[in-house]
Amino acid sequence: MSTLDIRDLQVSIETEQGTKEILKGVNLTVKTGETHAIMGPNGSGKSTLASTIAGHPRYHVDGGSITLDGEDVLAMSVDERARAGLFLAMQYPVEVPGVTMTNFLRTAKTAIDGDAPSLRTWTKEVREAMGQLRIDADFAHRNVNEGFSGGEKKRVEILQLELFKPKFAVLDETDSGLDVDALKVVSEGVNRAQAAGGMGTLLITHYTRILRYIKPDFVHVFVDGRVAEEGGAELADRLEDEGYDRFLTPAGK
Ligand SMILES: Nc1ncnc2c1ncn2[C@@H]1O[C@H](COP(=O)(O)OP(=O)(O)OP(=O)(O)O)[C@@H](O)[C@H]1O
Ligand SMILES: [Mg+2]
Numbered sequence: 001m002s003t004l005d006i007r008d009l010q011v012s013i014e015t016e017q018g019t020k021e022i023l024k025g026v027n028l029t030v031k032t033g034e035t036h037a038i039m040g041p042n043g044s045g046k047s048t049l050a051s052t053i054a055g056h057p058r059y060h061v062d063g064g065s066i067t068l069d070g071e072d073v074l075a076m077s078v079d080e081r082a083r084a085g086l087f088l089a090m091q092y093p094v095e096v097p098g099v100t101m102t103n104f105l106r107t108a109k110t111a112i113d114g115d116a117p118s119l120r121t122w123t124k125e126v127r128e129a130m131g132q133l134r135i136d137a138d139f140a141h142r143n144v145n146e147g148f149s150g151g152e153k154k155r156v157e158i159l160q161l162e163l164f165k166p167k168f169a170v171l172d173e174t175d176s177g178l179d180v181d182a183l184k185v186v187s188e189g190v191n192r193a194q195a196a197g198g199m200g201t202l203l204i205t206h207y208t209r210i211l212r213y214i215k216p217d218f219v220h221v222f223v224d225g226r227v228a229e230e231g232g233a234e235l236a237d238r239l240e241d242e243g244y245d246r247f248l249t250p251a252g253k
Contacts, residue, residue, distance in 0.1 A: 002069050002085070004030045004053075004168045004200060009064035011045075011052050011225075022048045024225035025064065030168060030200040037211060037236060038204045040222030041244045046204045047091050049222075050172045053202075054088040055081050068167070082112055085167030089157035089174050091204075096144035101156070102126075104144045105163060112164055129162045132192070134185050150177035158189040169193065170202045175210035187213030208240045223247040 011023035022045045030036050038046055052059045053066060055078040066073040068084055076084060096104065105126060110116040117125075130137065133155045145153050154174050161169055171190065175183055187210060193199055194214075203214060211233065219235040220227045221244070228247045229235065 001032045002167045002198075002200070003032075003067075004073075004086075004202075005065075005067045006049075006053075007065045007067075009049070009052065009066065010062040011048055011059050012062055013048075013058055013060065021062075022059075022225050023052070026225070026227060028202075028220065028227065030202055032167070032198060032200050033194075034217045035194065035201045035203060035214060037216035037219045038202060038222055039206065039219060039236060039239055040228075041248070044222045045225040046222050047172055048225075050088055050091075050170045050202075050204060053081075053086060053170055054078065079111065082108075082164075082166075083114070087161060087164060087166035087169045089154075089161060089169065089171045091172040091176070093145050093153040093157055095146045095148075097146050099144050100141055101144055102140045105160070108160070109163060126163065129159055132185075133159055133162075133189050134182075135159060151179060151182045154178055154186060155182065155189075158186050158193075161193050162189055165193070165196070166199060168200045168202065170204070172204045173206065174203075175205055175207060183210060184213060190214055208236045211236050221247060 006026055006028040009023050009026040012019050012021045026049060028036070040046055048059060052061065055076065061074055068086065071084065073081060073084070073086070106122065127137070130139065135155050145156065148156065154177065157174060174186060178186060190201065191214060194201060203216065205211070216233050216236065219231050219233060221229040221235070221239065223244065
């Protein structure tokens with residue numbers, strides 16, 4: 001059983017107009033086996049939280065802490081975080097020209113685990129995972145994300161999730177841009193990873209439709225860099241009906 005604990009997290013970035021505060025004291029605790037959904041209006045800081053957990057250098061932590069089983073995540077480099085068991089499925093996965101999927105997956109798996117997976121079982125595992133996610137075998141020879149459609153990129157993020165077996169997965173809008181079939185396939189992948197045990201999930205989404213397939217234990221509403229309200233799965237339905245109006249203060253206040 002592991003715990004990812006985020007305490008009073010404050011994050012800013014440097015922009016041409018000066019320092020911009022984005023996260024203004026985020027508290028969140030995720031344990032193995034739990035699924036937490038984060039919902040909230042555009043620009044409220046959801047992806048900033050995801051990037052800060054992963055260690056993106058652009059985001060400066062001004063206060064607070066992130067710990068994984070008591071270990072200081074903020075003191076770790078990006079690759080140390082991955083080895084410690086943190087995984088981020090990006091809202092906009094990047095293309096990596098010149099690196100094939102096969103090479104990338106095996107190199108990343110080796111770096112995360114500290115030793116290379118046995119070639120025979122690994123090849124089979126990759127092939128099976130691709131099949132379950134309905135990713136055509138040809139993709140193994142293509143460069144990472146290069147020319148992939150939006151939905152294909154999202155499936156490949158979940159392929160990595162299933163193969164790398166992290167302790168905590170942050171999925172940033174993995175559902176956006178997916179057609180109904182892909183949404184189901186991707187959700188099943190997340191559920192398989194969760195059912196295998198040993199994983200907690202932070203699911204950032206705008207839509208309750210993915211929550212029909214992936215049942216959240218907790219829903220957090222993110223507004224203006226903070227968690228404004230928390231509840232169970234029913235909160236997501238309420239947000240879909242009512243929007244975020246009641247959380248937003250009129251401009252200028
Ligand atoms: N690198 C950056 N440069 C400038 N502004 C940034 C940067 N990263 C984040 N911001 C700003 O910080 C705020 C929060 O952005 P973030 O991407 O975290 O929002 P979000 O909640 O993920 O929104 P969405 O639902 O649209 O994905 C936004 O106002 C955004 O413009
Ligand atoms: Mg975002």
